[in-house]
Amino acid sequence: MTQIRYTLMDPTGNRTVLVETPVPASRQPQVAAFLMQCEPDAEQVGFLQSGTNGADIALRMAGGEFCANATMSAAAIWADRHGLPVCTVSVQVSGAAEPVAVHLRRQDGGAWRAAVEMPRPEAIRQVSFDDGQTLPVVFLPGIAHVILENVLPDDTAQTRAGAMCAFLGAEAVGLMYLDLPAQALRPLVYVPAAGTLFWESACGSGTSAVGAYLAHQSGKPVRIALRQPGGVLGVKASADGALLLEGGTKFVHQKAVGCETE
Numbered sequence: 001m002t003q004i005r006y007t008l009m010d011p012t013g014n015r016t017v018l019v020e021t022p023v024p025a026s027r028q029p030q031v032a033a034f035l036m037q038c039e040p041d042a043e044q045v046g047f048l049q050s051g052t053n054g055a056d057i058a059l060r061m062a063g064g065e066f067c068a069n070a071t072m073s074a075a076a077i078w079a080d081r082h083g084l085p086v087c088t089v090s091v092q093v094s095g096a097a098e099p100v101a102v103h104l105r106r107q108d109g110g111a112w113r114a115a116v117e118m119p120r121p122e123a124i125r126q127v128s129f130d131d132g133q134t135l136p137v138v139f140l141p142g143i144a145h146v147i148l149e150n151v152l153p154d155d156t157a158q159t160r161a162g163a164m165c166a167f168l169g170a171e172a173v174g175l176m177y178l179d180l181p182a183q184a185l186r187p188l189v190y191v192p193a194a195g196t197l198f199w200e201s202a203c204g205s206g207t208s209a210v211g212a213y214l215a216h217q218s219g220k221p222v223r224i225a226l227r228q229p230g231g232v233l234g235v236k237a238s239a240d241g242a243l244l245l246e247g248g249t250k251f252v253h254q255k256a257v258g259c260e261t262e
Contacts, residue, residue: 002259011247012230017032036196044191066094068204088102140205140212143189146176149179216241
């Protein structure tokens with residue numbers, strides 16, 4: 001039995017457990033499932049290590065996917081441990097080939113404002129799915145986001161998420177229900193390796209994908225703030241694919257629980 005030390009973070013309602021105790025990668029999905037039982041409000045789990053090759057900290061999500069909200073939260077933990085109220089943190093994160101830079105500024109009450117230099121899209125294209133729909137898909141490292149405007153019933157959407165992930169051959173998939181006139185986004189994220197399917201409170205990579213799609217579509221830079229169930233995330237997107245996600249995160253609590261890791 002190992003004492004698992006973790007911090008619960010709240011990036012725009014997308015509560016994230018970040019584990020600081022070393023856990024073998026083969027056991028991370030099982031440990032993540034246990035911790036999500038301990039923290040029923042949590043939507044995802046990541047595992048922290050020291051960074052290498054010049055990165056300050058390393059983050060591996062339980063399913064090996066990329067997660068922007070977890071990335072900014074990992075950076076905030078590193079900055080807090082080092083007593084740096086304003087800084088840029090380099091984060092190695094699963095799903096991304098290169099370290100991700102996170103610009104941070106401490107706020108009151110354990111909160112941080114963050115701007116994440118997101119990985120550029122690998123591709124943006126219209127995909128004809130096996131159900132006859134042709135939809136825009138933004139392929140980011142570690143996750144593919146499908147942009148939809150017509151909202152499906154929840155149970156249908158959840159079934160389609162799995163089918164779309166398999167059809168795309170993606171590590172993870174997001175169904176991003178976009179109401180552009182209202183500047184609102186409802187994200188559904190499926191990560192098969194972690195066994196998770198959540199209507200998320202906010203999705204950083206999905207927000208970035210929407211910005212990338214709109215900039216690609218218009219051929220012009222885009223800056224947009226999208227209202228999501230947990231709050232607002234913003235993105236600045238250039239027509240050449242550069243993305244800056246604007247949001248925040250805050251500390252909720254730290255705990256340690258006993259868990260089998262072998």
